Amino acid sequence: MSTQPIVKVGLLTALALIAFAANSVLTRMALAEPLIDAGSFTSIRLLSGSAILMSILWLRQKRPATTQANGSWFASIMLFLYATGFSYAYLLLETGTGALILFGMVQITMVAVSLLKGHVLHRLEWLGIGVSFLGFVYLVWPEVSTPSVSGVLLMSIAGAAWGLYTLLGRGSSDPLADTAYNFLRCTPFVIILMLASWSTLSLDYQGVLYAILSGAIASGLGYTVWYLVLSHLSATQAGVLQLLVPVIAAFGGVLFIAEPISLRLLLSALCILGGILTVILAKRV
16 A cells, blocks of 8 residues: 555544544533433434435435445444443443443454454564553553443443444445445334433433534544545454544543543553554564
8 A cells, every 4th residue: 555545544544533532522521411311312323423424425416336335234233232332331431431441342342253254363463452452451440430330331232332333344335325324224223212211311402412413423424434444454453443542532531521631541541552553563564
């Protein structure tokens, strides 16, 4: 790959990771007060993501060339499981802790699937994964905040679902159409969630705004960009790169929610970044 495409992929990847971190910050800002209940936040997030993506697809004035570029029901189920587990977990977890559990589980899921498919990892890849994961463990255990067991379980389910959703996106021939139809297919599940969470309904205009920003911008457009760059990344690279998100999210929590910054956060960030760099460079050795 020449220098220009590498730079382009790097910038798009950075944009997608910032969008992922923004989701953590927006969700925590909305639910920590709370300004909105978790069910409504998830529903508005998915519906607004669907609305913006289908509008862009319509404005593009062309349908995907094949039916394969229309997403899938399995991908939509994984998207819904991720979004629901993510929202409810953030009722119980701080921004950085939640993001670390989420993307630690993403990495485990993606590496496990890669190994099951027969991919053999380079020794440097194993080293990078190990260093990154040690940084992850160091931050969440024994505490940045002591994680709730229920919160950890919900976020772990969300992470596994997102890992599978990411793997499904690696073969996308039309990232915009795939993401749009994946969001659209979530609609029946959203209706069920809205009915199930009706008794806890709580809406504030600011919470609704955060949910729309999370859905339309950070999720809808962010996930489209992510699907776009996945074809240029190995499953291992994609999994490890996402461990950068908790670092961005933790600093976002510091900036926007006044959550504490610590030496533990800084040291774990260095471990995670060093591990990511090792995995990326392993392919060049």
